[in-house]
Amino acid sequence: MSQLPIVSVLPALFAALGEHNSVILQAPPGAGKSTLLPLELVRQDLLPGRIIMLEPRRLAARNIASFLAAQLGENVGERIGLRVRGESRVSKQTRLEIVTEGVLTRMLQQDPELTGISLVIFDEFHERSLHADTALAFAIESQQGLREDLKLLVMSATLDGMALERLLPDAPVIRSEGRGFPIDYHYRPINRQQWLEPQAGAVVLEALTAHPGSALVFLPGQGEIERLAIWLAERLPEGVRLAPLYGRLDMGAQQAAIAPAPAGQRKLVLTTNVAETSLTIEGIHIVIDCGLERRASVDLKSGVTRLETRQIARASATQRAGRAGRLGPGVCYRLWSSEGQERLAEQSPPDILTQELTGLLLDAAQWGARVESLPLLDMPPAPALAAAQRLLETLGALKPGEQQLTPAGRAMAALGCHPRLARMLLAAKALAADGLSGIVADAVYLVALLEEDLRGSERLSVLFARRQGALRSQAERWFKRLEQRPASPQGQWLGLLCALAWPDRIGKLRSGSRYQLSGGLSCDLVEGHSCQGQAALVAVELGQNERGSRIFIAEPINLDELARQLPELVSTRDWFDWDEREERVRAERQQVIGELVLGQRPLTELSDEQKGRCLLQGIRRKGLHVLPWNEASEGLLARLRCAADWLPEAGWPPMDDVSLLAGLEQWLLPALGGMTRLEQLKKLDLNDILRQALPWPLPKRLDEALPSHFTAPTGSRVRIRYEPGQAPVIPVRIQEMFGQASTPRVAEGRVALVVELLSPARRPLQITADLAAFWVGSYGEVKKEMKGRYPRHYWPDNPLEAMPTSVTKKRMQQ
Structure with missing residues (x-):
């Protein structure tokens, strides 16, 4: 172990720990950060209290503890201790405890000062498990508020993509080289649409035939390991022993996979990503990597946590391949293409961004902090936190709307x-x-x-x-x-x-399955x-x-x-809804478990507001078209939508369909007056209802800035056609605009009207947004054509100086 690369930085690292309370160590796999470093801390007895080293996985924690104890010639439980779920081997002699993440979180909750502990080491922090992020946040708060002398050492194979310097701004960064021999890469792309095991098995046999030494095969999970083991059982070369390795295996089988192969034999270890880091498997010179991993992620819409099989990140691919070069030159077979290697993401997303957060929220509440205030590298998504809050409220652990524990929640948190x-x-x-x-x-x-x-x-x-x-x-x-x-x-x-x-998962059969x-x-x-x-x-x-x-x-x-x-699961609710078949209000008093109805009876005595709210449900399902729109109300709605675009500073309420449907309770409900059927909606005056929904003085400003009608020079009132996203239009007879040099404008002069000039028979002649240009331009052509067709009407040679009129020449003379 004295040849491990970490040896060269130990003096600087120990000096940094003496001068600073937080230190960051970057060391690639094989450097010795998980083995020689903690061993030297124990041997040299540099710290007055105990050392806690956090490992992401129980398998790694057990094996590191066994390895370090063996280096001291002791059993686990003496100077090297171990605490994982369901197993604790510590004593008064213990100087270094290897623990898994949930254990450290509970230690902090039970004793925030971590009495008697001098140093907490976070190993393999680049894996960014949820417990590691949480425990580091609690440890930082403990250090800042309770234990200025508590030392933190964060160790990671890489610092890429992490902002540890933001959480630990005063921490020096010590960098160590890794120990690795050259690795020869072979790319063997497989068809992801076909069964993985026969394709991976063929590459395994190729590699074992072409190269000496034991082999390590990375697969996504236990199922694939078991199926590949069956496929290989009758095909392996003589002298090759098959050894599965995953978290659920018993201790004896795990040790058999990690131990050196018997003399004269080779070992073929089939494993998951548990073997990526912090675990030395003896005799490996060949790695076959399927490039897949299984990770949990929560679907926020359904609340379902699902295990996804997906492509690994480039950092994981590097870690896996490095297993082949620990002892000497090695070889790595990747079951994807070299082009695919270039497309891999740099890092996998941290658990805090993808997983269910009920545990984090409960831990934070027990700690006495809001999640949003904790020193975390990544803040969890708000929808995931909201989902966790809802579940913990349902379980009775949190007070409604607060991140505070109930008495039951405190008891639940204490169970771990x-x-x-x-x-x-x-x-x-x-x-x-x-x-x-x-x-x-x-x-x-x-x-x-x-x-x-x-x-x-x-x-x-x-x-x-x-x-x-x-x-x-x-x-x-x-x-x-x-x-x-x-x-x-x-x-x-x-x-x-x-x-x-x-x-929340009590189910009632609806149909089929x-x-x-x-x-x-x-x-x-x-x-x-x-x-x-x-x-x-x-x-x-x-x-x-x-x-x-x-x-x-x-x-x-x-x-x-x-x-x-369990009567506490059952509640009573008054349920009001819209009967789609009968198109009327329906109301019931229901006995429910969540959204499951156990029984119901009709409610007959409803208030006008209750009736109206039910009717609103029908309107929402049918759409706004069921309301009695007419020319006036449609025109008003168009004007309001245009006003929001042209006069945005006025603060017009949103009038798009989505907003109107969402806000029915505010603008329509007061006008329903106990209505219970769609046919009764015909009585509504939507023009008046929409105007009353506008805060003062917006109705007055609307009428002044976007009038419903344009008054022509002759005094005629012409309806203005408004349409959102387009210029407003006035259809007016050409004779009524004589003498009008400038184009009319609305929206306080910001928007020009498009003038649709009509013939005396009210047929379109010309559309223009520039009247002055029309009179001196194309009016001459229009005049030539129209004068013969409408001889009784006035067609002056100079329309800019002519009198506007709405009558014939004869009537003008009279």
Whole structure:
């Protein structure tokens, strides 16, 4: 380890830690930042208190702790400790604790001063997990407000695209070289429309045949690993041992994948992106990279978190390839083209921009801060925060409209699991006190099951029964946390428990396999699901594709029984709507769970306002055309829309169709007067209603600046045709404009009228926006043609000096 590149910067790094409270270390993979650096901090005993090192993944945390302890000739739990979910190995001797991200967040919540801790190390920060961003924000606030002596070391393979200097403005940046040997790249593009495993398998066999050493294959997930293992089982060359590696594997299988291959054999490790960083796999000289990863992202419209398989970023491709060059010259096969390599995004988006934020919001509320005020590298999207707020309010964790915990929310936050599961556990404990026997055991084992990465499409109770034996150790942890005596589950309360955790996903069958969920979403059961035909269920696991949301894991329930056992889920609402078939107002008093109607009865005594609001729903569905528009009201609406364009400083209310429909309550509702049917709308005077909706003095300014009529020189009143986006037009007989040298204007002189000059028979002769130019120009041609056709009318030689008239020559003489 003394040859690792990090050695050359350790003196500068330790000096920086002595002089500054925050330091940034940039070190590529293989530099030794996750191994030699923390080991030297322990060996040299440079700090008075303990050191906490944060790792993004449990697999990496366990293996780093085991490796460092072995370097000291000790077991984990002595000077090198480990704390991950469900496992804690620390003692009074411990100087360095390797922890996963949720653990550090809980440590900060329980003790914001981090008493007895001198240094917190954030390893692999470039992965930008949500927990890492949160924990760093809390640590910075702790340092600034409570612990000036607390030291922070942020370590990252790259600083590209991160503004760490904004969060840590006084932190020096130490840069280390990486350790890597030359890598020979081969591009083998595959067809993404066909099965991945046979194509990847062919490249694996090619690489093993062409090159010595063990190989590492990067795949998007466990399913692909298992399918490729089956495909390769009968095809691998002799002496090659197959070793899968992913997060859900038991510890023994993980260690077998990481350990060196037995003498005389090679190893083929099939892994996910868990092996990109912080994990040394012995003997690897070949990397085969499919270029895909599986990442969670939330759809804000549906609230469904979905696992997406997508192209990796260039930074990940570099990290993966680097695994082949750790020990000597290596080779990397990429299952995409060299042109595709150039098109890769530089970095994957951070979790805070793509994932569900209920955990972040709950953590921030427990910390006593608004999310928007935390020192975060990226501020989360407002719609995602709003969705998290709504869910936490539904679960009873936050006060309505505030980022403040309720007493129940404080209890949920203290449990340290997803808020849905925390609500389930606490409610089960309360229900057990009320006499529901066995519900706590069912809840505890259910939480242990749901904390796994559930896959497939199945009835939850089937998965529960199948996995019950393997869940015992995890369940015991939750029994202890709830201060309950361990017991065996019966599985009789699963539907009720799921309704507690997912009150927004209680579903009622609508037709076929489609369910209406209490949160407003409509979903289909996946084909062949064992819950097919159930009248009601709770959707536990949702997915999404181009056809919409789908239910994968669910548990049937009886809605009447659920309402009896959990009356707090049921509420009463007065529902007013528009009956499309009968075209009239319909009102009901409904018993509901969210958007699901359990029962209803008609409401007959409605106020005029309630009737009017229902009628507005009908107008919105039908459109504005159902209102009794006429020439006057349409003209007024056009004038108002033009006024907004030509006189914007006046602050005209928006009058486009979308705004009018959205604001029906403000401008139309007061005029409805208890109407209940569309046919009654005929009585409305829209011209008067629209004018009354204008704040004073806009009606007066409209009439002065954009009059409805133009008064011709003869005194005739001519209606002005207004149309948004076009110049206004007046159709007027040519004789009535004689002597008019300038073109009339509106909008306080800003807009010229287009004059449509008509014959005595009111047929168009000429259209002009410049009367003076017309009189001296094309009028002569018009006069020649019209004088013979209309001899009784006046056609002067000099129209600019002629008297305007609306009558014939004979009448003029009279």
